[in-house]
Amino acid sequence: MASSEASLLYEGKAKRVFKTKIPDQVLVHFKNDVTAFNSKKHAELKFKGSLNCQISAFIFKFLEENDIPTHFLNIQDDCWMLAQKVDVIPLEIVVRNIATGSLCKETPLKSGEELPKPLIDLYYKDDALDDPLLTDARLDLLGLVSSSQKMEIKSVALKVNSCLKDLFKKIDLLLVDFKLEMGLNRKGQLLVADEISPDTCRIWDINVQNQDDRILDKDRFRKDLGGVMDAYSEVWRRLNKSI
Numbered sequence: 001m002a003s004s005e006a007s008l009l010y011e012g013k014a015k016r017v018f019k020t021k022i023p024d025q026v027l028v029h030f031k032n033d034v035t036a037f038n039s040k041k042h043a044e045l046k047f048k049g050s051l052n053c054q055i056s057a058f059i060f061k062f063l064e065e066n067d068i069p070t071h072f073l074n075i076q077d078d079c080w081m082l083a084q085k086v087d088v089i090p091l092e093i094v095v096r097n098i099a100t101g102s103l104c105k106e107t108p109l110k111s112g113e114e115l116p117k118p119l120i121d122l123y124y125k126d127d128a129l130d131d132p133l134l135t136d137a138r139l140d141l142l143g144l145v146s147s148s149q150k151m152e153i154k155s156v157a158l159k160v161n162s163c164l165k166d167l168f169k170k171i172d173l174l175l176v177d178f179k180l181e182m183g184l185n186r187k188g189q190l191l192v193a194d195e196i197s198p199d200t201c202r203i204w205d206i207n208v209q210n211q212d213d214r215i216l217d218k219d220r221f222r223k224d225l226g227g228v229m230d231a232y233s234e235v236w237r238r239l240n241k242s243i
């Protein structure tokens with residue numbers, strides 16, 4: 001698919017979004033760029049775009065089958081996804097099952113501790129502000145969503161968590177935490193948008209004890225562990241085994 005066929009609407013760190021001839025649809029191009037720490041660290045990884053596009057498509061289809069509406073329409077080519085156009089809500093919706101990452105930097109919890117119930121953390125999506133964690137009062141103050149939308153966002157996030165945890169468990173993967181983005185389509189329907197991939201999830205191999213070796217997600221890049229694409233390929237291989 002040639003990007004010149006469509007005009008660019010938005011370019012993010014890992015994806016580009018293009019207009020199509022149909023006003024309610026966009027083409028999403030998954031790039032090979034990988035960034036961390038708000039782009040302080042950057043690299044290009046061959047096949048990353050294609051793997052994340054295929055993995056995201058697989059997961060979106062799975063969520064749709066479980067009655068969770070997403071922006072996904074179909075795959076156009078190995079790095080190109082056709083999706084419904086949404087107004088993205090500027091929130092990074094993080095669901096955590098196991099303590100690690102920023103939760104352990106900001107609380108006394110130790111990495112690997114199982115949480116008594118899933119924790120939802122909402123961050124304000126704004127690179128210039130470094131995506132700050134929001135309190136409930138600050139979320140209300142900013143008026144980004146109504147109180148019923150806030151409840152719906154949390155309920156969808158928990159449903160995604162429960163579906164994906166079960167799916168991953170079947171293929172011996174532990175869903176540690178993940179980030180979602182949501183948006184509203186023209187009809188005002190709330191859809192899970194963006195991507196769900198090893199770039200946006202923490203996924204551990206249940207059969208591996210070593211704390212670094214078990215990592216099958218972007219933490220391999222963040223922590224300079226190497227083998228990033230081997231890990232993403234392994235997630236893709238196992239997802240295909242789940243059907």
Ligand code: TMP
Pocket residue numbers: 094100101102103131177178179199200201202
């Ligand atoms: P954190 O522990 O660094 O807050 O990350 C929580 C989850 O969110 C983890 O699965 C990685 C994902 N994430 C993103 O997808 N994008 C981001 O910009 C950040 C900070 C985290």
Ligand code: ASP
Pocket residue numbers: 013034035036037038039040199218222
């Ligand atoms: N996505 C963010 C960045 O590109 C941070 C991260 O995923 O660690 O900088």
